[in-house]
Amino acid sequence: MSTAVKLPARESAPHEMSDYDVERIRADFPILREKAHGHTLVYLDNAATSQKPKAVIDAIVGYYEHENANIHRGVHYLSERATEEFELARKSAQKFINAPRPSEIIFVRGATEAINLVAQTYGRTHVHAGDEVLITAMEHHSDIVPWQILCEQQGAKLKVAPINDRGELILAEFERLLTPRTKIVGVGHVSNALGTVNPVREIVTMAHARNIPVLVDGAQAAPHVAIDVQQLDCDFYAISGHKMYGPTGIGILYGKQALLEAMPPYQGGGDMISSVTFEKTSYNRVPHKFEAGTPDMAGAIGLRAAIEYLQKLGMNNIAAHEHQLLEYATRAVSAIPGVRIIGTARHKASVLSFVIEGVHPHDIGTILDQQGIAIRTGHHCAQPVMECFKIDATARASFGIYNTKEEIDALVRGIKKVQEVFA
Amino acid sequence: MPDLRDLYQEVILEHSKSPRNYRELKPADHKAEGYNPLCGDRFTIYLQMDGDSICDIGFQGSGCAISKASASMMTQALKGKTKEEAEKLFHRFHEVVTGKTESHGHEAELGKLAVFAGVSEFPLRVKCATLAWHTLEAAIEGKQEAVSTE
Numbered sequence: 001m002s003t004a005v006k007l008p009a010r011e012s013a014p015h016e017m018s019d020y021d022v023e024r025i026r027a028d029f030p031i032l033r034e035k036a037h038g039h040t041l042v043y044l045d046n047a048a049t050s051q052k053p054k055a056v057i058d059a060i061v062g063y064y065e066h067e068n069a070n071i072h073r074g075v076h077y078l079s080e081r082a083t084e085e086f087e088l089a090r091k092s093a094q095k096f097i098n099a100p101r102p103s104e105i106i107f108v109r110g111a112t113e114a115i116n117l118v119a120q121t122y123g124r125t126h127v128h129a130g131d132e133v134l135i136t137a138m139e140h141h142s143d144i145v146p147w148q149i150l151c152e153q154q155g156a157k158l159k160v161a162p163i164n165d166r167g168e169l170i171l172a173e174f175e176r177l178l179t180p181r182t183k184i185v186g187v188g189h190v191s192n193a194l195g196t197v198n199p200v201r202e203i204v205t206m207a208h209a210r211n212i213p214v215l216v217d218g219a220q221a222a223p224h225v226a227i228d229v230q231q232l233d234c235d236f237y238a239i240s241g242h243k244m245y246g247p248t249g250i251g252i253l254y255g256k257q258a259l260l261e262a263m264p265p266y267q268g269g270g271d272m273i274s275s276v277t278f279e280k281t282s283y284n285r286v287p288h289k290f291e292a293g294t295p296d297m298a299g300a301i302g303l304r305a306a307i308e309y310l311q312k313l314g315m316n317n318i319a320a321h322e323h324q325l326l327e328y329a330t331r332a333v334s335a336i337p338g339v340r341i342i343g344t345a346r347h348k349a350s351v352l353s354f355v356i357e358g359v360h361p362h363d364i365g366t367i368l369d370q371q372g373i374a375i376r377t378g379h380h381c382a383q384p385v386m387e388c389f390k391i392d393a394t395a396r397a398s399f400g401i402y403n404t405k406e407e408i409d410a411l412v413r414g415i416k417k418v419q420e421v422f423a
Numbered sequence: 424m425p426d427l428r429d430l431y432q433e434v435i436l437e438h439s440k441s442p443r444n445y446r447e448l449k450p451a452d453h454k455a456e457g458y459n460p461l462c463g464d465r466f467t468i469y470l471q472m473d474g475d476s477i478c479d480i481g482f483q484g485s486g487c488a489i490s491k492a493s494a495s496m497m498t499q500a501l502k503g504k505t506k507e508e509a510e511k512l513f514h515r516f517h518e519v520v521t522g523k524t525e526s527h528g529h530e531a532e533l534g535k536l537a538v539f540a541g542v543s544e545f546p547l548r549v550k551c552a553t554l555a556w557h558t559l560e561a562a563i564e565g566k567q568e569a570v571s572t573e
Binding site: 358367377 | 425427430431436440461462463464465485486487488489491545547548551
């Protein structure tokens with residue numbers, strides 16, 4: 001397990017845990033008061049997207065009501081203020097993942113864009129015909145397809161490190177696949193379909209021993225565990241804001257300064273240049289070189305509010321709360337006859353994927369939905385994972401900061417209702 | 424509020440557990456694959472035609488209860504029907520599962536397939552109910568590529 005995933009037992013004093021007041025947290029999320037099909041909403045689809053606290057919603061509204069102007073170029077009062085807020089959001093993201101410099105934080109649309117950016121800039125300049133890109137069998141499509149596109153463009157090969165039947169990366173196989181041809185590694189910090197926490201630190205050490213950089217897809221990790229990119233020593237780290245209680249359309253790419261500086265730009269446009277003539281354009285310094293066009297300013301400011309909200313709760317307290325929920329849910333759901341849990345890695349975060357004998361996941365989803373319980377069913381954008389387990393789909397409950405044991409009890413009752421319908 | 428029993432009628436559950444005509448036709452002179460990427464439902468429909476008439480029909484694949492029962496009951500309803508009759512039946516079926524008002528009074532034409540009327544209360548499941556039918560259309564037309572509901 002990566003040592004950057006800080007478990008509460010070591011990190012927080014017991015009194016901090018008793019301060020974790022889930023009811024008070026729930027009160028911060030207006031949407032949790034909504035009804036679904038006449039039932040109290042039980043939202044267990046956090047791995048798809050999380051709900052937003054009032055603080056985030058207010059920050060976005062506040063930005064548009066008091067600060068909106070285009071950034072970096074204006075000389076007027078509002079532009080200066082908007083620029084300051086936007087750059088404060090960058091600093092806030094920098095601290096959140098413990099990046100050495102704010103210039104190493106690039107605002108993107110989400111983890112998907114972050115990975116595409118690295119594939120098309122670093123990838124296009126370093127991966128050539130006959131080279132290899134190494135990923136794992138548990139990656140989300142967003143950490144597969146950008147590399148496939150790159151490999152096709154460059155005549156390179158995509159290699160896939162296998163997982164065992166618990167859904168854990170087989171590290172020895174992974175290491176065996178690191179060859180002199182391997183030019184970059186892409187690995188998920190936490191698997192969205194299985195919940196597996198990957199040993200990122202070990203992976204980085206193995207790759208760096210061969211001078212291979214590592215991109216970490218942190219979309220599923222950022223809302224659940226404390227992230228320290230210096231401790232992980234990864235070269236790139238990708239995050240989606242909407243999965244960590246922030247707005248949609250904003251995400252972060254962290255990259256080591258020296259790598260970012262050597263990379264060509266991703267998109268051309270305004271703000272990413274320092275001067276333009278028809279003969280020659282020189283590019284702006286990082287991170288602006290990678291932020292062509294007017295960015296999602298309100299999104300960045302909303303993301304900062306989400307980061308501050310999470311920091312106030314404490315990432316270690318969050319990890320402890322969710323760990324308890326996952327253990328409770330794993331015990332309760334696996335005790336139901338005819339239910340099988342998919343993904344039983346020793347280190348997991350916040351995801352419970354399962355199948356019910358004789359019932360297709362899509363039917364599970366509909367029947368739970370009728371009871372107000374929102375889960376995800378399908379292949380979770382990880383079709384190769386489904387193939388590994390020889391299934392078409394799973395039902396997936398995923399937990400967040402505001403979920404409770406009572407909601408897991410509701411899930412268990414819901415599953416029993418599914419079995420009644422199909423009895 | 425829609426009732427789950429409207430969707431998961433006994434007949435539908437029974438067909439999903441023991442689908443009829445669940446077999447590959449060898450040889451089949453028409454064949455098509457249908458895929459619903461939303462939930463991963465995937466079926467292959469096999470047809471043996473005699474001129475314009477469907478003299479044998481079979482299917483194989485995996486999917487949710489609604490899609491599997493729909494495929495099963497479709498094969499039962501279509502054996503011996505002509506292409507035109509099959510198309511007309513699909514049109515009616517589509518109207519019923521999407522809750523189109525003009526289908527009122529035409530339920531009798533659907534026979535047993537009328538049990539799928541409950542699907543209209545669950546718009547997200549319409550694609551499940553119609554996947555086999557779209558695939559059938561492709562098989563009749565002799566399309567080679569897989570049909571997708573997306």
